[in-house]
Amino acid sequence: MKEYFAILMGAALLVLMIPILYRIIRGPTGFDRILGVNVIGTKTAVILVIIGTLFERVDMFVDFAIAYALLNFVAAIVVSRYFNRTVPLHEMEEKLSAARQSRGKVN
Amino acid sequence: MIENLAASIVVQSEQSPGWFLVHSIGMGMGVVGLLFFLGTAVGMLRFPDFYTRMHAAGKGDTLSTMLMLGGFGLVTMEDFSVGSWLLLLKILGIVLFIFLTTPTSSHALMRAAFEDDEMPLGEKDLKKIRSRARGKQAN
Numbered sequence: 001m002k003e004y005f006a007i008l009m010g011a012a013l014l015v016l017m018i019p020i021l022y023r024i025i026r027g028p029t030g031f032d033r034i035l036g037v038n039v040i041g042t043k044t045a046v047i048l049v050i051i052g053t054l055f056e057r058v059d060m061f062v063d064f065a066i067a068y069a070l071l072n073f074v075a076a077i078v079v080s081r082y083f084n085r086t087v088p089l090h091e092m093e094e095k096l097s098a099a100r101q102s103r104g105k106v107n
Numbered sequence: 108m109i110e111n112l113a114a115s116i117v118v119q120s121e122q123s124p125g126w127f128l129v130h131s132i133g134m135g136m137g138v139v140g141l142l143f144f145l146g147t148a149v150g151m152l153r154f155p156d157f158y159t160r161m162h163a164a165g166k167g168d169t170l171s172t173m174l175m176l177g178g179f180g181l182v183t184m185e186d187f188s189v190g191s192w193l194l195l196l197k198i199l200g201i202v203l204f205i206f207l208t209t210p211t212s213s214h215a216l217m218r219a220a221f222e223d224d225e226m227p228l229g230e231k232d233l234k235k236i237r238s239r240a241r242g243k244q245a246n
Contacts, residue, residue, distance in 0.1 A: 002182055005134055009141065009175070016144050019152040023160070031157055031220045038212060039147065039168045045201060046175045058183045059190065062197045069204055076212035080219040 006053045013043060013050075034079050041072035126185070133181030140174030143167045155236070156228045157220060165213035172209070173202050 017040060024036035045065040052061025150163025180198035184191050 002130070005137070005182065006179075009137055012141050013144070016141070016148045019148040023151045029157055029220070029225060031216060031223075031225065032160060034216060035157075035161055035164050035213075036151065038209075038216070039151070039164050042168055042172050042205065042209060043144070045205070046172055046179075049176060049179045049198070053179060053183055058179075059194055059197075062194065062201065065201055066197075066204070069201060069208070073208040073212055077215050080212070080215040084219040084222055 003054060006050050010047060010050045013047060017043065030083060034076065034083075038072065038076045041068065041075070044072070045069045129184060130182050133178040136174045136178030136181065140171040140178060143171035143174065147171065157225055158217070158227045161213060161217055161220075165210060169205065169209040172205050176202050176205070 020036045020039050024033050024040075027033045027036065045068050048061050048065040048068060049058065052058035052065075055061070144167060147163055147167030150167065151160050154160045154163060176198055180195050180202075183198075184195060
């Protein structure tokens with residue numbers, strides 16, 4: 001019974017990943033693509049546990065799932081930092097001082 | 108296949124009714140997780156905006172992964188040996204890790220998108236979309 005349940009769960013997960021793949025390929029912005037990759041990467045951990053159930057070596061495949069979850073988290077953080085448009089410090093200070101001066105005039 | 112399935116169910120329930128209950132609870136958790144993942148997939152396909160898509164993906168993905176992993180942790184338990192408990196503990200560790208990291212990564216992505224001037228849909232965009240739909244209907 002366990003094997004049939006695992007196979008059905010894996011097939012259903014595969015079918016439900018098709019819309020997310022569509023979003024990765026089509027996605028209007030780059031952030032949509034990263035979001036889709038993040039969702040599929042999180043589901044990879046579940047699929048690894050399912051594969052472990054089928055091979056009856058869950059104790060080994062759980063470690064792979066931990067590694068994939070960690071890798072996925074680090075990838076999402078790094079890519080979001082990379083796409084983040086950073087402002088140099090002196091520009092930020094100029095903006096701040098300009099805002100302070102305009103506020104002083106109003107008051 | 109169906110006869111095999113029925114036979115395995117009968118054998119399992121005759122051998123250990125308590126374990127049959129635990130496995131059923133695990134399978135129910137897996138099916139509920141699939142339902143939440145269906146919500147995520149439909150939301151990522153249909154929502155018009157990056158932030159709404161992120162809303163669907165962040166919540167549904169976290170809860171569905173936690174439910175599916177917990178369900179498989181219950182399904183793979185066979186007895187009360189040390190290895191079995193250790194396995195359940197490891198799977199619960201992954202659940203805790205995902206509970207902490209998926210909201211964090213979606214928050215970081217949302218922050219990056221907002222600082223990159225990715226604007227949410229406003230009233231004007233909605234009016235444009237509606238007028239376009241009306242034009243299509245009129246044609």
